[in-house]
Amino acid sequence: MEESQKVFQWAVDRDLYSWNTMISTYVGSGNMSQAKELFDGMQERNVVSWSTIIAGYVQVLLDWKVNKIMILALYMISLFL
Numbered sequence: 001m002e003e004s005q006k007v008f009q010w011a012v013d014r015d016l017y018s019w020n021t022m023i024s025t026y027v028g029s030g031n032m033s034q035a036k037e038l039f040d041g042m043q044e045r046n047v048v049s050w051s052t053i054i055a056g057y058v059q060v061l062l063d064w065k066v067n068k069i070m071i072l073a074l075y076m077i078s079l080f081l
Contacts, residue, residue, distance in 0.1 A: 020048045027056035 019042050026035035039045070039053045 016042075016044055016046060016049070020046075020052060023049065023056075024052050027052055027059070030060075032056050032060055 019038065023035045023038050026032070026038065035053060035056055039049065042049060
């Protein structure tokens with residue numbers, strides 16, 4: 001991912017495709033703060049931009065819920081041991 005960041009930072013012509021690709025890269029690695037920072041800095045957004053950032057936040061929410069459910073399940077199991 002570091003190489004992608006360097007290429008993006010040094011790119012003279014950042015088009016919508018390159019912005020969306022970088023946002024997708026950050027979302028895929030779970031780095032929503034960087035993805036949101038790039039999203040906020042975009043001059044133009046399209047359906048891909050919005051879908052990618054929304055999907056990232058949905059994934060974060062699902063991960064959070066799964067963690068909470070696992071903690072609750074472990075707690076409930078410990079009550080019976």
